[in-house]
């Protein structure tokens with residue numbers, strides 16, 4: 059079945075049965091009548107699939123579930139979700155959102171309004187910037203590690219980006235989108251950086267600049283939700299992956 063939707067939002071889920079705020083997702087799905095939610099179960103070992111099926115039953119027109127037979131990591135779960143959504147829903151916008159709702163869903167409409175008002179922008183990235191008047195709560199350690207990482211990425215990608223790793227991102231669908239997501243990523247952890255590297259390579263072919271196509275949206279609210287499966291050692295893996303991305307995409 060092929061459907062059309064202005065927005066298809068992918069929510070990668072790995073062992074999320076305990077954390078998933080099903081009411082928040084269902085309220086959002088019911089209110090946003092031009093949006094499909096595609097939950098991708100990444101081979102969870104808990105009863106995530108049951109929880110997802112429950113949401114689908116409650117709102118079958120808006121909630122879809124894609125089940126991966128085994129755990130493949132967030133990068134592949136997002137990639138498969140986006141490819142599936144492009145093929146089945148023919149959306150005008152796609153995106154992905156962390157299942158823990160560290161970024162609340164009300165930011166989705168704010169991101170979309172930027173895509174509407176700025177035709178020059180192809181992607182909106184949530185940015186976790188601690189400014190007065192906003193509620194951005196991250197542990198000091200994660201904040202400073204994040205700053206070091208973002209600085210390294212801006213040097214490697216040669217763009218002054220503040221936050222590549224926030225799990226809230228939307229993309230305008232264009233003729234290039236399917237091919238950006240068609241091949242598995244090299245990196246399990248910093249595929250966000252790899253997406254940028256892929257767009258950069260595409261823009262080079264049409265004389266555009268990556269830095270002029272990305273909009274970082276300073277989030278009004280972001281809360282580090284307990285239960286993260288990312289370990290401190292992944293910080294070093296992330297650096298290694300950034301180097302691999304540079305070698306693979308900047309030749």
Ligand SMILES: Nc1nc2c(ncn2[C@@H]2O[C@H](COP(=O)(O)OP(=O)(O)O)[C@@H](O)[C@H]2O)c(=O)[nH]1
Nearest residue numbers: 070071072100131132135156157158286287288
């Ligand atoms: N850690 C992890 N997350 C996954 C995996 N597959 C999908 N995800 C999803 O990726 C998102 C981010 O995970 P989380 O543990 O909150 O990471 P963090 O907030 O970046 O520390 C959540 O929606 C997870 O369910 C996986 O294999 N490992």
Ligand SMILES: [Mg+2]
Nearest residue numbers: 158160283286
């Ligand atoms: Mg999280």
